[in-house]
Amino acid sequence: MYSEEHRKEKQREAQKRYREKNREKVREQDRIAQAARHKRLKDDPEYLAMKRKSGREYQQRRRQDPDEREKDRTISREYQRDLRAKDPKAFNEKSRNYMRPKYSELRNQVHKKLGNKCAKCGYDEDTRGIQIDHIKGGGRGEHNKLGWYKYFQKILRDQTDYQLLCATCNYIKRYTNKEIHIVDPILM
Numbered sequence: 336m337y338s339e340e341h342r343k344e345k346q347r348e349a350q351k352r353y354r355e356k357n358r359e360k361v362r363e364q365d366r367i368a369q370a371a372r373h374k375r376l377k378d379d380p381e382y383l384a385m386k387r388k389s390g391r392e393y394q395q396r397r398r399q400d401p402d403e404r405e406k407d408r409t410i411s412r413e414y415q416r417d418l419r420a421k422d423p424k425a426f427n428e429k430s431r432n433y434m435r436p437k438y439s440e441l442r443n444q445v446h447k448k449l450g451n452k453c454a455k456c457g458y459d460e461d462t463r464g465i466q467i468d469h470i471k472g473g474g475r476g477e478h479n480k481l482g483w484y485k486y487f488q489k490i491l492r493d494q495t496d497y498q499l500l501c502a503t504c505n506y507i508k509r510y511t512n513k514e515i516h517i518v519d520p521i522l523m
């Protein structure tokens with residue numbers, strides 16, 4: 336009846352009760368202990384190296400364990416969801432600002448890999464006027480489905496099906512292939 340597991344469970348409960356009863360005292364003790372750890376990390380390079388190493392190893396072990404990885408993902412998803420629920424506008428603004436440099440860096444890499452100019456007419460003056468084109472068509476559906484980040488990474492892995500077109504050449508191509516609905520009577 337008094338198994339090891341049972342004893343540990345009792346101990347955890349007692350600790351929890353103690354923490355609840357002496358909340359301020361425990362917090363103060365935690366603060367002191369944390370300050371001491373921080374001080375030691377700053378003053379003792381060997382301790383810092385040891386902590387970093389064991390932290391890395393711990394993370395490696397976690398990453399190799401699918402259950403632990405799923406747990407991490409769940410925590411992260413819930414945390415993000417709470418943040419979003421609290422203030423959707425600020426959340427979106429923040430994540431946009433966080434992702435923007437990553438997207439633009441990836442986009443630059445993709446453009447560089449695809450030659451940095453329109454494959455048809457050679458236009459290369461302003462990168463904002465140059466678009467990624469799926470040679471066989473259907474690029475729009477693809478990046479909608481994957482999201483920009485994965486879409487860029489896919490092209491970086493294998494560029495065969497992609498080229499750069501300037502906005503004009505891309506428009507004409509999509510018109511010719513009937514990929515867009517045109518309302519301008521001159522083009523009908």
Ligand SMILES: [Zn+2]
Binds near residue numbers: 453503504505
């Ligand atoms: Zn062009």
